[in-house]
Amino acid sequence: MTLDRYFARRFLQSFLVIGVIFLTLMILIDLIEQVRRFNEVDLSFGQLLQLTLLNTPTAISEMLPLLMILATIALFVGLARSSELVVTRAIGRSGIRALVAPAFLAMIIGVLAVAILNPIAAATSEQYRHISDLYKNGGSSALSISRDGLWLRQGSPTGQSVIHAKGTDNGETLSLRNVSIITFSPDGLPTRQINANRAQLEGGDWVLYNAKDWPLSSGSNPETHAVTHKELRLPTTLTRERIMDTLGQQNSVSVYDLPQLIRDLREAGFSTKQYEVWLQVQLARPLFLISMVLIGAAFTMRHVRFGGTGIAILTAVLLGFSVYFVRNFAQILGENGQLPIFVAAWAPPFAAILLSLGLLLQAEDG
Numbered sequence: 001m002t003l004d005r006y007f008a009r010r011f012l013q014s015f016l017v018i019g020v021i022f023l024t025l026m027i028l029i030d031l032i033e034q035v036r037r038f039n040e041v042d043l044s045f046g047q048l049l050q051l052t053l054l055n056t057p058t059a060i061s062e063m064l065p066l067l068m069i070l071a072t073i074a075l076f077v078g079l080a081r082s083s084e085l086v087v088t089r090a091i092g093r094s095g096i097r098a099l100v101a102p103a104f105l106a107m108i109i110g111v112l113a114v115a116i117l118n119p120i121a122a123a124t125s126e127q128y129r130h131i132s133d134l135y136k137n138g139g140s141s142a143l144s145i146s147r148d149g150l151w152l153r154q155g156s157p158t159g160q161s162v163i164h165a166k167g168t169d170n171g172e173t174l175s176l177r178n179v180s181i182i183t184f185s186p187d188g189l190p191t192r193q194i195n196a197n198r199a200q201l202e203g204g205d206w207v208l209y210n211a212k213d214w215p216l217s218s219g220s221n222p223e224t225h226a227v228t229h230k231e232l233r234l235p236t237t238l239t240r241e242r243i244m245d246t247l248g249q250q251n252s253v254s255v256y257d258l259p260q261l262i263r264d265l266r267e268a269g270f271s272t273k274q275y276e277v278w279l280q281v282q283l284a285r286p287l288f289l290i291s292m293v294l295i296g297a298a299f300t301m302r303h304v305r306f307g308g309t310g311i312a313i314l315t316a317v318l319l320g321f322s323v324y325f326v327r328n329f330a331q332i333l334g335e336n337g338q339l340p341i342f343v344a345a346w347a348p349p350f351a352a353i354l355l356s357l358g359l360l361l362q363a364e365d366g
Contacts, residue, residue, distance in 0.1 A: 004100060007075070007101040010075050010078070011075045014072075014074040014075050015109075018067055018071055018074065023063075026059045026063070030055050034048045034052055035048060041135050047135070051132060054124045054128035054131070058251055061117055061121045065292050065320065065324055068293055070296070072295075073316055077300050077313070080301070096357075099301075103290050106293045107286045107290055111286050114283065118255045119254040121251060122252050122254040122257075123254070126252045149165050149178075150165045150167070159184050161234075161236075162184070163181050163199075164179070166178035175200045179199040179208065180196075181196075181234065182194075193214045196210060201236070205233040205234060205236060207231060208232040210228075211232040212227070213227045250275055255279065255282050258275055259279070262279070276341050280341055280345030281345045284346050287353070288327065288348070290353065292320055294356035295352060296316050298359040299313070299316035299319075299359075300312055323348060330343070330344045330347060
């Protein structure tokens with residue numbers, strides 16, 4: 001138990017040191033990216049730094065697999081150079097047994113990443129999108145799905161518009177059914193309400209079919225001045241890609257909210273496969289981080305006198321990136337319906353664990 005605590009402490013130290021280094025680099029790189037992205041907008045350094053920090057939790061979440069494999073490499077290369085692995089084996093403890101503490105710690109970090117880091121990253125990612133949209137377009141746009149249907153908000157310097165639809169036909173052009181639109185002036189007062197049987201997004205306009213338009217100016221009867229249109233065009237800052245990108249931003253939805261969102265999306269007529277796959281990928285994250293630890297250990301739990309340490313480290317990192325790529329590729333196949341959801345999310349970490357265990361058992365046998 002004492003030896004396990006020692007290995008766990010060394011692993012955690014390596015993980016934190018490497019994490020701080022990479023996080024610092026990521027913040028600097030992302031700060032430069034924010035300067036480039038908002039070069040046409042007059043933003044202060046504080047505003048750019050705020051946007052960068054809002055991206056930080058998502059960056060940490062994305063870096064976890066890389067941090068795991070690098071921390072494992074640093075741990076076992078250090079133990080091999082100090083001959084501590086030789087001493088561990090000399091007292092009758094196998095190399096695989098020495099992996100219990102790092103693997104258990106990786107599982108704990110994975111569970112914390114799902115339970116705590118994921119909701120934080122979702123909230124900051126959503127806030128980043130809201131603020132960046134405000135800076136670039138002069139108004140924020142939002143989308144939400146509920147049991148009442150689909151809600152959209154589009155912003156512009158002239159005011160806001162709230163769009164509600166009972167459902168959608170998600171084809172080549174986004175089409176909404178049973179649409180109600182209320183526009184607001186910059187001071188927040190309603191100015192116009194439009195009801196339509198259908199709304200279709202074409203270019204920079206909503207094309208409303210069988211629409212009735214009520215002016216909501218004060219001191220007048222809206223019904224008296226209401227106008228019926230067979231076809232009415234309403235300018236919009238939204239695009240189909242922008243709406244679908246908002247829907248496709250799984251990382252902006254907390255893992256706790258995903259089940260309800262999946263049900264709401266299904267009732268609103270949207271495909272839910274990408275959210276279902278994403279939910280399973282998040283639940284499989286502790287297992288995936290354990291696989292990164294085992295891959296790193298499979299190539300570095302060897303004595304330095306055998307030589308080839310640099311090649312072993314490079315091979316471990318490349319294999320880790322390969323597994324990461326395979327997992328992302330399987331996720332895409334699952335979202336497209338070409339793989340079952342459970343297989344797309346859970347097969348890559350299981351396969352990586354079995355592969356690394358095979359390499360470790362072969363090394364121990366040799």
